[in-house]
Amino acid sequence: MIGFIQQNTGREWALKPVKVGVLGLGTVGGGTVNVLKRNAAEIARRAGRDIIITHASARDLSRERICSTEGIILTADPLILINDPEIDIIVELIGGDVFAKELVLKAIANNKHVVTANKALIALHGNEIFAKASEKGVIVAFEAAVAGGIPIIKAIREGLSGNQIQWLAGIINGTGNFILTEMRDKGRDFSDALAEAQALGYAEADPSFDVEGIDVGHKLTILASIAFGIPLQFDKVFMEGITRITPIDVEYAEQLGYRIKHLGIARKTPEGIELRVHPTLIPDRRLIANVDGVMNAVLVKGDAVGATLYYGAGAGADATASAVVADVIDVVRALTSDPENRVPHLAFQAAFLADIPVLSSDRFKTSYYLRLNAEDRPGVLADVTRILAAHQISIEAIIQKEPLENETAVPIIMLTHTTLEKEMNAAIAEIEALLTVAGKVNRIRLETLG
Ligand code: HSE
Numbered sequence: 298m299i300g301f302i303q304q305n306t307g308r309e310w311a312l313k314p315v316k317v318g319v320l321g322l323g324t325v326g327g328g329t330v331n332v333l334k335r336n337a338a339e340i341a342r343r344a345g346r347d348i349i350i351t352h353a354s355a356r357d358l359s360r361e362r363i364c365s366t367e368g369i370i371l372t373a374d375p376l377i378l379i380n381d382p383e384i385d386i387i388v389e390l391i392g393g394d395v396f397a398k399e400l401v402l403k404a405i406a407n408n409k410h411v412v413t414a415n416k417a418l419i420a421l422h423g424n425e426i427f428a429k430a431s432e433k434g435v436i437v438a439f440e441a442a443v444a445g446g447i448p449i450i451k452a453i454r455e456g457l458s459g460n461q462i463q464w465l466a467g468i469i470n471g472t473g474n475f476i477l478t479e480m481r482d483k484g485r486d487f488s489d490a491l492a493e494a495q496a497l498g499y500a501e502a503d504p505s506f507d508v509e510g511i512d513v514g515h516k517l518t519i520l521a522s523i524a525f526g527i528p529l530q531f532d533k534v535f536m537e538g539i540t541r542i543t544p545i546d547v548e549y550a551e552q553l554g555y556r557i558k559h560l561g562i563a564r565k566t567p568e569g570i571e572l573r574v575h576p577t578l579i580p581d582r583r584l585i586a587n588v589d590g591v592m593n594a595v596l597v598k599g600d601a602v603g604a605t606l607y608y609g610a611g612a613g614a615d616a617t618a619s620a621v622v623a624d625v626i627d628v629v630r631a632l633t634s635d636p637e638n639r640v641p642h643l644a645f646q647a648a649f650l651a652d653i654p655v656l657s658s659d660r661f662k663t664s665y666y667l668r669l670n671a672e673d674r675p676g677v678l679a680d681v682t683r684i685l686a687a688h689q690i691s692i693e694a695i696i697q698k699e700p701l702e703n704e705t706a707v708p709i710i711m712l713t714h715t716t717l718e719k720e721m722n723a724a725i726a727e728i729e730a731l732l733t734v735a736g737k738v739n740r741i742r743l744e745t746l747g
Contacts, residue, residue, distance in 0.1 A: 314347035315629050318378030320400060321390035322355040322371075324498070325414050325441070327363035328614030329388060329621045334365070340622065344629040352378045356391075363614060379404045386628055388621060389413040392502070398422050405429050405437070410632075412624040414441035414617055420515035420531040423522075427642040434636035438624035443516040444469050444593040446616030447609040448623065453597060454523050454644040460599030462524040464564035466577075466746055469516045471591035471611045472500045472507035473539050473559040477576075478589040481547045481556070487540065499591050499612055509538035510559065510574040517561035520595070521572055525565055525653065526645030530572070533655035537575035545701070546668060546739060549710050550578050553694065555666070556586040557741060569654035571661050578666045578712075578743040584608075585746065596746060604746075659719035664693070664743040667713070667725075670706035672733040678709065681734070684727045685713070688720040706735045712743060 317333070319326050333340065333350055341347045353366065354375040375391070378384055379400060387404040391397055394417040401418065404411050405426070413419065419426070419439045430437045440450045444467065453462065468474050472494045479490035491508060494500050499507075506512045514534040522529050539559050550557050555578040564571040579586045584606055588594040593611030598604045610616035631639050641647060671677045678697070685692060691714040698708040713721075725738045 312346040314349050315344070315385050315632070316349060316351045316383055317386045317388060317625060318381065318384040319350055319353040319388045319390060320375045320378065321392070322353050322362055322364070322366070323390065324363070324614045325617045325621065326353065326355070326388075326390040328616075328618030329390065330364035330366070330369070332615060332618040332622050333625070336622070340626060344626045346629065348625060348629055352381065352384065354378055375400050376403070379407060379409070384409060385632070386410045386412060386625060388625065389415060389418070390621070391415075392417070394418045394421050398426070401426060401437070402429060405433050405435055408433055408435060410435045410628045411437045412621055412628060413437065413439050414621055415439070416442040416512065416515040416519065418442075420518040420529055423519070423529040423642075427647065430642070431636070431647055436628050436631060436639065437642060438628055439519070440624045441617050441620035443519050444595060444607070444609070445471075445611040445613065446619040447593055447595065447607050447611065448620065449520065449595050449607050450523060451623075452605075452607055453520065454640060457597065457599050457602060457605070458644065460601045462565070463598045463600060464562065465520055465524055465595060465597040466560050466562045466585070466744065467513075467517070467520065467593070467595035468558055468585065468588050469561050469593050469595065469611060470507050470513045470559060471593060472504065473513070474588065474593070475499060475591045476508070477539060477542065477547070477557055477559060480542070480544050481551065482589075484544050486544060487542065497591075508540055510536035513559065513561040513574045517563055517572060517574060520561070521563035521570065523644040524563060524597070525570060526643065526649065526651050527570065527653055527655075528650050529643075530655055533572055535573040535575070535658040535661070539576050541739070542576050542741070543739075545708075546666070546741060549668065549698075549708075550666065550741075551581070553578075553666075553696075553710070553712065554581055555579060555743070556581050558586065558588075560744070562744065565653070566656070566662070568660060569656040571656050573658065573661060576741050578741055579746055583746055659717070659722065661718040662715050663718065664715050664745070665711075665713045665721055666741040666743050667711045668739040669709050669728060670704070670735045671709050672735075673700070673705070673707045674733070677731075677733045680731055681709070681728055684724050688716070688724040690714075690716045690720060690724055
């Protein structure tokens with residue numbers, strides 16, 4: 298039996314228990330029930346009162362669960378929870394952005410606090426949801442929406458709140474990172490690695506969200522808003538997936554001392570904010586370059602603290618539940634505080650969100666890895682470098698490889714210094730038009746993250 302320094306024994310709280318209703322009992326819902334039950338005593342000591350799940354809703358009540366539902370009233374109708382006056386907090390874990398939005402807005406209208414792991418919901422509808430929540434004086438918490446168990450939202454919103462955030466870069470999709478890691482370590486091809494990620498249960502219901510960068514785009518939208526104090530603007534995120542990455546690029550990158558990672562990057566520049574998702578070469582000596590498999594990591598650069606790195610599980614039942622439950626505890630702690638003085642949803646006071654422009658992709662500044670196939674004869678390379686020079690693109694490294702099996706053209710790989718994306722787009726179009734260059738130029742952006 299643990300003794301307590303204060304008279305309170307840990308189970309006899311002055312305040313009545315907080316009642317929670319969970320919408321969705323899949324992987325994250327099941328994990329949330331497990332963690333809240335398993336750690337109930339510790340959680341009560343942290344929150345200052347007991348937190349109990351009284352109700353849960355699930356589409357298919359007959360399905361086998363990863364959690365025990367003993368003591369929880371189960372229903373197929375989420376509105377029963379949302380309309381129950383006894384429930385204080387609704388935990389939304391059904392995913393998707395249409396029905397989830399309807400349910401969350403109804404919960405807010407009924408004066409309930411909301412905790413969600415739904416990145417699409419927040420990225421697409423967060424501005425509207427937070428406005429409604431503020432009108433009602435309720436909290437909408439969403440730590441689990443980005444990077445699963447890593448408390449990255451709290452880190453940026455609270456831990457780094459004294460800084461001007463300059464940029465952040467994250468590996469925030471475990472499926473994509475697993476695929477790239479398998480391609481590099483085992484030379485596996487893309488579709489083969491994706492099939493395994495799906496079988497392991499990491500991928501989204503629609504895996505194109507993982508591999509086309511949409512899932513990263515949702516998460517980046519959220520991170521950028523809390524980093525820079527801007528409204529959520531998913532429609533302005535540049536997104537390029539990993540489907541065109543080939544094992545050969547992974548190998549060439551490796552030979553040049555780089556790893557290819559699918560990054561979400563948000564950077565504040567004097568012209569505006571870059572919001573971009575794309576495969577990126579990063580020096581293999583960087584810690585983040587060594588984040589492999591399904592793991593996630595986010596690098597955040599603040600003007601005062603410098604670069605900070607956050608690493609951990611970005612998906613999975615218990616890891617995501619860790620963030621969901623922390624949000625529930627935060628809500629409970631804040632229940633008695635004045636709504637005007639709570640931590641703002643997007644880190645900055647709602648009335649002071651800035652209208653800094655989000656830049657179109659042609660205004661990005663970055664370095665590049667280029668791979669092209671050219672005829673092996675005099676003058677070809679000179680044509681290519683002349684085009685680059687005409688667009689003020691400076692080459693950092695260049696290598697010519699042996700022709701691939703059954704090919705006559707030789708692969709040429711170049712790394713460039715930082716340049717404007719608009720200039721690179723124009724240069725690539727001109728290079729592809731050369732009669733001596735076969736097919737498309739394969740372009741992968743490169744960041745030193747220094
Ligand atoms: N599909 C996501 C991933 C799940 O692979 O990271 C967590 O958001």
